[in-house]
Amino acid sequence: MNDITRLDPGARMSQAVIHNGTVWLAGQVGAPGGSVTEQTRAVLASVEALLTRAGSDKSRILSTTIWLASMEDFAEMNAVWDAWVDPENPPARACGEARLATPDYRVEMMVVAAQA
Numbered sequence: 001m002n003d004i005t006r007l008d009p010g011a012r013m014s015q016a017v018i019h020n021g022t023v024w025l026a027g028q029v030g031a032p033g034g035s036v037t038e039q040t041r042a043v044l045a046s047v048e049a050l051l052t053r054a055g056s057d058k059s060r061i062l063s064t065t066i067w068l069a070s071m072e073d074f075a076e077m078n079a080v081w082d083a084w085v086d087p088e089n090p091p092a093r094a095c096g097e098a099r100l101a102t103p104d105y106r107v108e109m110m111v112v113a114a115q116a
Contacts, residue, residue, distance in 0.1 A: 007053055016050045018115065023054040025111040027067075032104030036073040039107040040080040047111050056113045058084070061091040065110045067098040077107055 006014035017024045028050075030042030051057055068077060074095065085091075091111075100108055 005054075007050065016054050018054050021115045022062075023051065023056050023111075023113045023115060025050050025113075027108045027110045029100070029105045029108045032102060034106075036068075036076040036106050037080055039105070040077050043107055043109050044080065044084045047109065051111070051113055054113070055115045057116065058113075059086040059089040060116060061086075061089070061111055061113045063092040063112045064094075066093065066095040067100060067108045068095065069097070069100050069103070069106045071097045073106060 003019060005018040006016070007018070008015035013026050015026050025047060028043045028046040030039030030046075034042070048058060051060070066077065066081075068074060077095075098108075100106070
């Protein structure tokens with residue numbers, strides 16, 4: 001019996017993996033070249049869409065790992081995050097600076113959530 005569900009599996013990765021009531025999302029990025037605000041909004045829209053498909057929502061997020069191409073963008077990313085995150089159920093979170101897949105990406109987020 002296969003108790004692992006994979007959403008949008010590809011040769012290299014799946015966009016989400018569900019096992020035992022936990023949802024793991026692959027790193028989500030926005031459109032290359034957009035501002036940090038635009039990319040963060042796009043990332044969070046992708047997160048919401050994947051969580052919905054997986055039977056979860058942002059109130060069920062357990063942890064989020066955020067990578068920024070530059071920590072100088074921390075405040076800009078947080079302005080979007082703070083308006084989006086469920087204030088009654090904020091997840092554990094880490095944020096750091098990393099070289100992302102291409103210089104056009106400025107924000108990437110990886111999420112773990114519980115199913116509803």
